[in-house]
Amino acid sequence: MQVGFVGLGAVGAKLAGTLARNGVDLTVFDLDPARIDLLVSQGAKAGTSPAQIMRDCEVVITSLPSPAASQAVLDQLLPEIVPGKIWLEMSTTDPEAIKVQAKAVQDRGGRAADTPVSGGCHRAATGNISIFAGCDRATFETVLPLLTYMGRRVLHTGEVGSASVLKVMTNYLATIHLASLCEAMTTIAAHGIDLGITYEAIKASSGTSFVHETESQLILSGNRDVDFTLDLVLKDIGLFQSLADAKDVPLELSPLLIQIVKDGQARYGDRAQSDRLIERLEEATGLSITAPGFPTELIDDEPEERGSEIRRAVSP
Numbered sequence: 001m002q003v004g005f006v007g008l009g010a011v012g013a014k015l016a017g018t019l020a021r022n023g024v025d026l027t028v029f030d031l032d033p034a035r036i037d038l039l040v041s042q043g044a045k046a047g048t049s050p051a052q053i054m055r056d057c058e059v060v061i062t063s064l065p066s067p068a069a070s071q072a073v074l075d076q077l078l079p080e081i082v083p084g085k086i087w088l089e090m091s092t093t094d095p096e097a098i099k100v101q102a103k104a105v106q107d108r109g110g111r112a113a114d115t116p117v118s119g120g121c122h123r124a125a126t127g128n129i130s131i132f133a134g135c136d137r138a139t140f141e142t143v144l145p146l147l148t149y150m151g152r153r154v155l156h157t158g159e160v161g162s163a164s165v166l167k168v169m170t171n172y173l174a175t176i177h178l179a180s181l182c183e184a185m186t187t188i189a190a191h192g193i194d195l196g197i198t199y200e201a202i203k204a205s206s207g208t209s210f211v212h213e214t215e216s217q218l219i220l221s222g223n224r225d226v227d228f229t230l231d232l233v234l235k236d237i238g239l240f241q242s243l244a245d246a247k248d249v250p251l252e253l254s255p256l257l258i259q260i261v262k263d264g265q266a267r268y269g270d271r272a273q274s275d276r277l278i279e280r281l282e283e284a285t286g287l288s289i290t291a292p293g294f295p296t297e298l299i300d301d302e303p304e305e306r307g308s309e310i311r312r313a314v315s316p
Contacts, residue, residue, distance in 0.1 A: 001025065003146065004053035004060040005044075006073055007091070008035035010227045011117065012063030014124035015090065015150045020044045022127075022149045027053050054080035059143065060087055061115075066235060067094040074101055083109035088143060090115050090131075092171060092236055095164040095243065098134075102160040111139045114160055115147065116167035120214060121227040122298040127307070128152040134163030148307035155310040168243060171236035176253060177211035178277060179260055185216070185289050186281040195220055195291040214298055215275055219289060223296035224275040231270045234261050 001024075005016040008030035019026050020043040028039045029047035036046050047053040054060045054077040062077075064070045070091050077087060087105050089098060093114070102112035113135030123129040131151035133140050140156045147154045157163045184207075188198045199220060202212050215226055237257055244251045264277045278289050 001059060001146070002027070002057040004028070004047060004057035005039075005063070006030070006047075006050050006053060006060065007063040007065075007069075008032070008039060009063065009065060010121050011124050012090070013038065014121060015061070015063060015117070015129075016044065017042050017125070018127040018150050019146070024146070024149065027057060029053055050076040051080050054085065054087075058085065059146065060085070061090055061146075062087070063090045064093075065091070065232065067091075067097050071097070071101065074104070078104060078108060081105055081108040081110040085110040086139065086143060087112045088115045088146075089113070090117060092116050092167050092232075092239075093164055094239060095161045095168065098164050099161045111135070111142075112160060113139055113143065114163045115143075116163055117151065118167060118170050119210075120298065122214075122300045123152075123302075124150075126300040126302070126304045128300055128302050128304060130155070131307075132157045132163035132166050134158060134160045144309060148309075150307075152302070152305070152307040153310050154307055155312075165243060168236055168239045171233075172240035172254065172257075174211050175233055175237050175257055175261070175274075177209045178215060178274065179257060181209075181212055181216055182219075182278045182281055182289075185219070186278070186285060186287060189287045189289055190285060195289065196293060199291070199294075217294045218296070218298065219275050219278050220291045221294040221296045222290045224278070225273050225296075226275050226298070228274050229271040230261055230265050230268070230274055230276075233274045234258070234265065237261065 003024050003026050005028045016028055016039055026044040027047045028044045030036055040046050050073050062073055070093050098114045105112040113133055115131055115133045117129045117131050119129040129151050130153040131147050132155050134157050157166055199216055202208050218224055218226055241254050268276050282289055
């Protein structure tokens with residue numbers, strides 16, 4: 001199977017690298033030639049445009065920073081879509097927009113799926129990230145072998161758009177966890193308790209989370225470079241707020257979270273690293289939320305292995 005990959009950013013480059021590392025016949029494209037060169041050094045072939053990649057490949061994957069970028073690339077892909085072609089959208093995108101985009105692909109005889117990922121860049125690098133897939137079952141089974149190279153856990157979520165709804169929700173939760181951890185650790189530091197001990201206490205308790213066990217380490221190390229920027233955070237939590245607004249769900253935490261992220265952008269820049277939100281509280285209190293012995297880079301310590309489908313056992 002010939003596979004194309006468009007969008008070699010923080011996550012896309014790692015997903016594409018995993019495909020290349022596993023011997024997939026891969027052609028890649030990005031607006032930055034240096035990113036293409038990096039993937040070529042890992043075994044991929046250089047593409048010349050999204051249109052060329054769709055013309056020459058059976059499956060084309062996109063991983064892009066915004067719904068607008070996804071639409072711009074899809075506009076180039078569509079003229080080359082014919083029966084037998086499959087488009088996998090791995091970006092975190094607008095759940096309503098992906099339904100319209102998928103229909104445009106289907107109208108030309110192709111197949112489409114939204115397949116966003118969750119778990120952080122460090123897991124994307126090792127093929128251990130989680131993947132949600134929204135599409136019909138036949139399309140899912142066709143692309144599952146590819147998805148299990150890129151992800152350890154693959155969940156078929158239902159029709160097109162369902163995966164993006166769930167992904168937006170998980171990113172909202174992750175941001176809530178980050179904001180609450182910033183408040184928790186600053187409050188504990190104000191009480192003079194060692195932050196290394198605090199980290200272990202949270203990790204061992206009902207208050208732990210994936211965000212704590214990863215991003216709290218970067219916060220405490222002082223590095224705060226999680227490879228995920230505030231503009232992307234704001235996009236994702238804004239999409240979640242839109243989901244709630246569309247169904248008249250009266251959210252209370254979400255609007256406050258949006259204000260916090262916007263304040264972070266005003267202080268540190270639109271594309272500041274998301275973990276720098278801790279600095280709002282450091283500045284307000286004069287405390288340093290750091291501790292010795294924590295890593296400045298996240299490394300996935302789970303051995304890489306071929307992924308599989310998550311099959312949910314439904315309770316009677």
